[in-house]
Amino acid sequence: MADDVFADAESWGFETRAIHAGQPHDPVSGAVVVPISLATTFAQEQVGVHRGYEYSRTGNPTRTALQDCLASLEGASHGLAFASGMSAEDTLLRTLSPGDHIILGNDAYGGTFRLISAVVAPMGVEWTAVDLTDLDALAGAVTPSTRMIWAETPTNPLLTIIDIAAVAQVAHDAGARLVVDNTFATPYLQQPLSLGADVVVHSTTKYCGGHSDVVGGFLASNDHELADRLAYLQNAVGAVGSPFDNYLTLRGLKTMPVRMDRHCSNAAAVVDLLDGHPKVSEVLYPGLPGHAGHEIAARQMSGFGGMVSFRVAAGRDAAMRLAASTRVFTLAESLGAVESLIEHPGAMTHASAAGSPLEVPDDLIRLSVGIESTVDLVADLAEALDRL
Ligand SMILES: *Cc1c(COP(=O)(O)O)cnc(C)c1O
Numbered sequence: 001m002a003d004d005v006f007a008d009a010e011s012w013g014f015e016t017r018a019i020h021a022g023q024p025h026d027p028v029s030g031a032v033v034v035p036i037s038l039a040t041t042f043a044q045e046q047v048g049v050h051r052g053y054e055y056s057r058t059g060n061p062t063r064t065a066l067q068d069c070l071a072s073l074e075g076a077s078h079g080l081a082f083a084s085g086m087s088a089e090d091t092l093l094r095t096l097s098p099g100d101h102i103i104l105g106n107d108a109y110g111g112t113f114r115l116i117s118a119v120v121a122p123m124g125v126e127w128t129a130v131d132l133t134d135l136d137a138l139a140g141a142v143t144p145s146t147r148m149i150w151a152e153t154p155t156n157p158l159l160t161i162i163d164i165a166a167v168a169q170v171a172h173d174a175g176a177r178l179v180v181d182n183t184f185a186t187p188y189l190q191q192p193l194s195l196g197a198d199v200v201v202h203s204t205t206k207y208c209g210g211h212s213d214v215v216g217g218f219l220a221s222n223d224h225e226l227a228d229r230l231a232y233l234q235n236a237v238g239a240v241g242s243p244f245d246n247y248l249t250l251r252g253l254k255t256m257p258v259r260m261d262r263h264c265s266n267a268a269a270v271v272d273l274l275d276g277h278p279k280v281s282e283v284l285y286p287g288l289p290g291h292a293g294h295e296i297a298a299r300q301m302s303g304f305g306g307m308v309s310f311r312v313a314a315g316r317d318a319a320m321r322l323a324a325s326t327r328v329f330t331l332a333e334s335l336g337a338v339e340s341l342i343e344h345p346g347a348m349t350h351a352s353a354a355g356s357p358l359e360v361p362d363d364l365i366r367l368s369v370g371i372e373s374t375v376d377l378v379a380d381l382a383e384a385l386d387r388l
Helices: 003-011 014-020 061-073 085-093 110-123 135-141 164-173 224-237 243-274 294-300 316-323 374-387
Strands: 078-082 101-105 126-130 146-152 177-181 199-203 217-221 280-284 307-312 341-343 364-368
Touching: 003 014, 014 061, 014 243, 061 078, 061 217, 061 243, 078 085, 078 224, 085 110, 085 199, 085 217, 085 224, 101 110, 110 126, 110 146, 126 135, 135 164, 146 164, 164 177, 217 224, 243 280, 243 307, 243 374, 307 316, 316 341, 316 364
Parallel strands: 101 126, 101 146, 146 177, 177 199
Antiparallel strands: 078 217, 199 217, 280 307, 307 364, 341 364
């Protein structure tokens, strides 16, 4: 395949772009895999005349490949890769000034809530947390200073669905930007920019990387002015991942579509077991017709994802015992990788939310359903529930 074939990359299907976008064959060797480019500095022919790279914080060929690939998958003209999801968020929040106001969902990712309330707010940015499923409450929270609305959908760990197009309308009426954290859905299942969002945020640590072996973050946008500012901040602040990190994330993206199909089908099988199980009082999964956000999810997502939460009927202690008694599901934080994980959010990922608007029920269990054998996953949970 000649490299000029890659000029057509934008017309390719999602799965093709996941493997090829931003990744022409290496011009030196023909290598079909983007090299891990370790050089920190790049030769210049004349002062200021070079091939697009000067210094590796500012730009790095492996990072460029990742940026071009994931931007393409998000339908974005601009993409920037960072050292973590939090550093991507931090860089984006630095576009705000003292006196600006930001609205975030009342069950935002805990790290996002901490960054906004404990790091950005003391620098003079005002914030309000609201239930983003309540559009009247959202409109009521808007002030003349509101510059940004920050949404996640599905949310963590309650798997609430936010109507991206409707929230984008409120944001744009207020002259604010809508940011959507697309970590749980991935661009394979949900395309926030096409629904009206202005910026997409990722923790690529989760489904994009997909193998629990690399921490990273991403910002994607079609807003040229904002993208210029973000690229300036990426270089000025310097929260970039290593070339090896970028390579691993790029490698993960290649299989993301097939992994997501399997995450979705395994999650559906697990939900079949849990829904109506006598030891389970409630299953939170947007694929269930009874889920409050089911219709919106069916409209704005092409699959319901691999995250499943449920409440254990016998209460907190039983939930804690269940989390420690599965064998295929590993008791651990994080999510979105090939191996299945189980956790107790109240005592683990969301422990710091106790007493805050983000507090979660103490009988709640969150599953990140992996891509192992469906039979093994369902049997593991069924046996653990029987033992309760
Ligand atoms: C993990 C996560 C983050 C933070 O990303 P890191 O890569 O851990 O810094 C942000 N948002 C969501 C929804 C996440 O799950």
